[in-house]
Amino acid sequence: MKPMTKIAGALLRSPDFDCRRAHEAMSAWIDSMSDNEEARRLEAHVAGCPPCRRQLQGYVSLRAFVSGVAAPAVPEDLGLDTRIRLSHVRARNVFGDLNIRIANVLKPNTVPALAGVLATMMCFGVLLGSFGASLAQPPGSPDRTLWVHTQPQASGPLMFQLAALGLENLTVELNIDHLGKAYSGVILSGPQDPEVDRWLKDVLLLGDFYPATIYGRPVSSRLILSFIGVRS
């Protein structure tokens, strides 16, 4: 056995670097990761401690063993499969994805959605018309009434009385309320005839008319009657 140097012997007997410390330092020593002081102490300890020397040899042998273990064979297609999968992921465009998703959601719902919008617009239009009708001018208002769907119609024998007068021509404007009663009238053109005036008064007092309607609702309106005499 080689005689130990005094220093090595002193280190070996050092209580703070025993076999346990030596075992702990061996792994780092193999990788040259021990600091200089620790490396020196380990080497000195190992020089004088056969069991630790065998331990260290075991670590060296382990490293040789591991480096000699065959690497597991890589599946043949792994590289290609990985590149293919990666190319699919890379080719996927975020906005393209979003467009596809939106199109897939919208397409089946486009027709029903459009039908719903149109139906809503129609209903709204009808409602708007109703509201407009409800805002129809009250009796006596000088403004023309809009949204008249059916015109007022004259009825009753008063029209025949006018025809019996034998006038050449006569144009009369009558304001008809929603109850079908004429509440005012004016002769726009025609002869200044007391018979015509009398007839007009009869119309205002006794005349019955069919009132104008908007969506079936009677409203006030204006009626212009024009008479032209035809002689055979």
Add this chain to the structure above:
Amino acid sequence: MGHRELSYSDLDSVASPSGAAPSTDDALFITRLRANENTAYDELVRTHHASIYHVAYRMLRDPGEAADVTQDVFVKVFRHIDGFRGESSLRTWLFKIAFSEILNRVRWSRRRYLHRTVSIEEETQKAFEGHASLQLADQRATPEVELERKEREEAFQNALWKLSEEHRSVAVLRDIQGFSYAEIADILGISMGTVKSRLARARSELKRHLMPYLSVHSFGGQD
């Protein structure tokens, strides 16, 4: 010590004790990856897929899962390349992602196997597949050499499997992949001191399990 969870864009912000910043070539390559160059990604896969597969296989012991993890790693690299800040080398960053995936799989597998009944046929088939993956490694070897090689590989994998995932990780990274202590600390998000102690423990355990295969003779002084 539990594994610290990180998001992939944070992985690179862990201070690298070695300060191993990417080289100029690395920096140029990263620029190409960020520009989504086809050739850059092909090169990345060609260069690294085998080593990532090796590591994943050693950790998971399942060729199918190792292949899945390998593919997932590259997909994640693509998705998070903009988050790579260059504080470590590209290879280190790649293995950070790989180990994050692998350790998630290890934990998931452990939970799954706790509630699973394993059949003998299944285990036999798995072992056969494991061996089958090595059969093409060296066609020129004699049957005896090949058998010995398979035995050693099987013994090594069994010994590795007996380690905890923390010890297995450091052993695989150091003794198989050859990463430095600083890089291992960076990859696993632990201190250098922890790397040293875990590696010492891992090797001690491996040595104990593999003693029949190790040759021990006089080393240095005399007995």
